[in-house]
Amino acid sequence: MSNAFEPSTATLAPHYPVVVIGGGQAGLSASHYLKQQGIAHVVLEKRRVGHSWRSERWDSFCLVTPNWQCRLPDFPYAGPQPQGFMLRDEIVAYLEAFAAKVQPPLIEGVAVTRVSRPAAGGFEVETSLGTCRADHVVVATGGYDIPIVPACAHALPADIVQVHSVAYRNPQQLPPGGVLVVGSGQSGVQIMEDLHLAGRQVHLAVGSAPRSPRVYRGREATEWLHELGFYQLTVDRHPLGDEARHKTNHYMTGRDGGHEIDLRRFALEGVKLYGTLDDIRDGQVTFKTDLTRNLDEADEVYCSIRRDIDKYIANAGLEAPEEAPFEKVWAPAADPATLDLRAAGITSIVWAIGFRADYRWIDLPAFDGRGHPRFTRGVSPVAGLYFLGLPWLHTWGSGRFLGVADDAQHLVGVIAQRLAAPREDRAQPQRAAEPALT
Structure with missing residues (x-):
């Protein structure tokens, strides 16, 4: 598969009622509903449909949620394994098939460089193909623009190979020797397992990410959570409110049919665990002494999900097999504070501490003091501007294949x-349109 950027040779119309920026699952879902409404629009995609799935995932990557949760508009998963977990290339094929069904007015290979509000009203959309005007703009680019690498990375010895999770492909890509994986979100723990299964000595810096059961009391945990209404939980009803949008997702994996990830079990198998990375100096990595706390807090979330399921089963009078109480299979004798890279034989580091969004190209007062977009269910206070495909846009299911259809339908x-x-x-401000957001 070619990952090369191929600029488009298409031409833009001078004006569109709606410009959708981003041709992934969110942008294509918006196009589906816009076509249903008979609203003229264009979808501008910087590279090609499915680019991030095709070009920014490792070789063994698969979905964390089961295939039955793939519910793009009028296009649910129809394959033979609804309880399975699509691999990277299968995800790309699913998305490409959805695009073929939608037949969106799509232009691939066009980069949007600026969105602004001219004095005459509407929006001016500047692109690598030229400039067009729009009455409405839907930003469906996702929030994973800039890979995060800590400032202390520059202090690593020059012979230590560094890759971000977005560039990691397989264990053979890295030089022989030990690997330090920094970050224990979904990407970090899955890459850790990929390396561990390949026989590499893995060291993992464990952060504050929570974990989830995979199968509990006879059913896949996500089935229980869906039945309990967790994926329909709206951000305004979440105890953390808007802060929920900045929390790390629960870690587990769909690999080999799906299983939960208990870092304590990996420690028993030889993976070396540390707390949150703190600094790097003279080949020495220092960690915060929070490994025990991070493991305990991840387990508490895991157990709380089990308790929610137990309560639901009891209240509904359901019959379900009993499960043994959770037990810690390993605990650190002490929280390790330092790691000598050379002494440990570490030759490479994988940074798996996430991404940050880059909205500098949107020249509009649509963001908070941290650079995050402000919106109510995706509708910006800048009249005519919308965001789609972000985590917790409205519900826990937002930003996933499961919930993007509802969000897109609402915005359209x-x-x-x-x-x-x-x-x-x-041109009235957002407050005047509030009844449409309920």
């Missing part, structure tokens, strides 16, 4: 209502 409904309104009403 708002757009259709505004396009149908008298012109003098279209």
